[in-house]
Amino acid sequence: MSLEYAILVSLQERAGSGYELARRFDKSIGYFWAASHQQIYRSLKRMVELDWVSCDEVAQDKRPDKKVYRVGEAGAAELARWLAKPVDPPTIRNELSVKIRGACVGDVDGVVEEVARHRQLHSQRLAAFRALERRDFPAPEGLSGQQLHQHLVLRGGILSEEAMVSWLDEALTVLRADLG
Amino acid sequence: MSLEYAILVSLQERAGSGYELARRFDKSIGYFWAASHQQIYRSLKRMVELDWVSCDEVAQDKRPDKKVYRVGEAGAAELARWLAKPVDPPTIRNELSVKIRGACVGDVDGVVEEVARHRQLHSQRLAAFRALERRDFPAPEGLSGQQLHQHLVLRGGILSEEAMVSWLDEALTVLRADLG
DNA sequence: ATTCACATGTAAGCAGTTACATGATTTT
DNA sequence: AAAATCATGTAACTGCTTACATGTGAAT
Numbered sequence: 001m002s003l004e005y006a007i008l009v010s011l012q013e014r015a016g017s018g019y020e021l022a023r024r025f026d027k028s029i030g031y032f033w034a035a036s037h038q039q040i041y042r043s044l045k046r047m048v049e050l051d052w053v054s055c056d057e058v059a060q061d062k063r064p065d066k067k068v069y070r071v072g073e074a075g076a077a078e079l080a081r082w083l084a085k086p087v088d089p090p091t092i093r094n095e096l097s098v099k100i101r102g103a104c105v106g107d108v109d110g111v112v113e114e115v116a117r118h119r120q121l122h123s124q125r126l127a128a129f130r131a132l133e134r135r136d137f138p139a140p141e142g143l144s145g146q147q148l149h150q151h152l153v154l155r156g157g158i159l160s161e162e163a164m165v166s167w168l169d170e171a172l173t174v175l176r177a178d179l180g
Numbered sequence: 181m182s183l184e185y186a187i188l189v190s191l192q193e194r195a196g197s198g199y200e201l202a203r204r205f206d207k208s209i210g211y212f213w214a215a216s217h218q219q220i221y222r223s224l225k226r227m228v229e230l231d232w233v234s235c236d237e238v239a240q241d242k243r244p245d246k247k248v249y250r251v252g253e254a255g256a257a258e259l260a261r262w263l264a265k266p267v268d269p270p271t272i273r274n275e276l277s278v279k280i281r282g283a284c285v286g287d288v289d290g291v292v293e294e295v296a297r298h299r300q301l302h303s304q305r306l307a308a309f310r311a312l313e314r315r316d317f318p319a320p321e322g323l324s325g326q327q328l329h330q331h332l333v334l335r336g337g338i339l340s341e342e343a344m345v346s347w348l349d350e351a352l353t354v355l356r357a358d359l360g
Numbered sequence: 361a362t363t364c365a366c367a368t369g370t371a372a373g374c375a376g377t378t379a380c381a382t383g384a385t386t387t388t
Numbered sequence: 389a390a391a392a393t394c395a396t397g398t399a400a401c402t403g404c405t406t407a408c409a410t411g412t413g414a415a416t
Contacts, residue, residue: 002275003403009282019367032277039404041369064367064412076285083286086294087275089301091376095182095267097212097333102189104326105256106263114266121269144358146284152354153277156347163343167336174332178324183375199395219376221397244384244395271404 003043004052006033008071008079011053013146017066018044031129031157044069052078100171112175119168126161129154183223184232186213188251188259191233193326197246198224211309211337224249232258280351292355299348306341309334 010016010024021044022037029035044067047053052075056068071079096118103111137143137151190196190204201224202217209215224247227233232255236248251259276298283291317323317331 001403002273002278005282006278009278009285012282012285017367018369019365022367030272032272032274032281034271034273036405037367038369038406045369060366062413063365066367079282080286083279083282084290086297087279089276089298090274091214092210092212092337093182093214093270094212094336095270097336098182098186098189099263099267100329101212101333102185102192102259102263103329105189105192106260110264117266118269143354148354148358149280149283152351153281155350156274156277157272159343159347159350160340163339167339170335170339171332174323174328178328181375197395198397199393202395214376216377217395218378218397225397240394242385243393246395 002033003035003039004047005079005082006035007040007043007047008052008075011069012071012076012079015068015070017058017068019066021069028132031132032153047075050074050078108175108179112172112179115168115171115175119165119172122161122164122168126158126165129158129161133158182213183215183219184227185259185262186215187220187223187227188232188255191249192251192256192259195248195250197238197248199246201249208312211312212333227255230254230258288355288359292352292359295348295351295355299345299352302341302344302348306338306345309338309341313338 006025006029007021010021010029016024018037018041021040022035025033025035025040044053044055047069048055051072053069054072056070057065058068059065096114099111099114133140133151133154137147137154140151143151186205186209187201190201190209196204198217198221201220202215205213205215205220224233224235227249228235231252233249234252236250237245238248239245276295279291279294313320313331313334317327317334320331323331
């Protein structure tokens with residue numbers, strides 16, 4: 001049910017349509033919670049039923065109508081209640097690690113290639129996060145409240161991607177030394 | 181379907197029962213793939229149907245009978261095929277980040293407490309991983325093949341937990357400065 | 361003409377979680 | 389007497405993915 005709360009957080013920052021939320025999940029929210037438009041529309045439907053959000057249909061000029069969702073009192077209360085509830089850290093499930101661990105049975109070269117590819121993907125994501133940080137938080141020292149929290153979450157993404165790149169570099173070094 | 185492949189990797193290192201596999205997933209395999217006994221039994225059943233593994237019932241002295249599973253030719257081939265296939269990095273879904281991002285709506289103190297709790301959990305996991313490394317890989321320089329791969333996967337866990345602890349320390353510092 | 365951005369959905373299927381279920385032996 | 393370890397399962401439910409489905413207007 002975390003998706004509902006991620007949506008509440010986003011809508012409470014600014015009201016918007018399902019489509020707009022999907023765009024936000026592709027960008028800013030994407031670095032801590034991933035969601036497709038199918039999931040988002042389904043969740044919004046549920047949240048209207050629960051009366052967590054209200055829905056206004058808005059006619060647009062030269063564009064299809066849209067439904068703008070807003071967080072209601074019950075939604076804000078529900079979010080506050082959820083925030084106070086402890087959660088477990090996410091369960092660890094890393095497909096690439098399964099592949100590395102199984103490399104001996106198959107083609108080790110292929111797995112090394114795959115590690116190199118992931119190294120590149122993570123390094124690209126890291127670059128994107130750092131660009132966002134430079135653009136949106138040029139002076140992180142002075143931040144407070146909501147902006148501080150937004151920056152912190154981005155920092156989490158950056159530190160996590162840095163760790164991935166370091167790990168995969170280490171992996172490539174020792175795997176290639178072992179091969180050649 | 182990655183669970184099936186994680187099981188194949190484990191069984192190919194050593195044959196074992198569902199119960200034994202569940203123990204392995206609680207320990208060594210747990211730092212790159214989590215699985216409950218319910219999942220494992222279900223997957224083993226499927227894998228027998230697919231003829232990826234064979235199953236022998238073994239009577240034991242003073243203990244319930246057990247079923248020992250072994251990787252067959254088809255299973256080894258299937259694992260090799262899967263190893264060669266590229267996969268995407270896992271989708272990012274971090275509940276704690278949602279909470280940090282939403283902290284303003286609720287009780288910020290409560291969220292800070294939760295961050296401190298997660299900091300401790302990750303630091304405990306990090307200590308456990310480091311202990312495993314010292315115990316099982318006292319001389320990492322000389323490793324090759326399967327042992328090298330096992331060590332690399334553990335290194336991934338260590339670097340990832342280090343990043344989490346760093347991030348949560350950073351978060352606690354700035355959140356507490358912002359409060360007080 | 362085709363592709364892109366806008367806009368909203370349904371439905372089948374798969375993976376994982378939670379709860380339920382049973383029973384022997386060993387340790388405290 | 390109670391709890392822990394060994395041992396194997398079923399079933400309902402939740403959440404996410406993938407595929408399908410439709411339609412407008414603007415840009416190339």
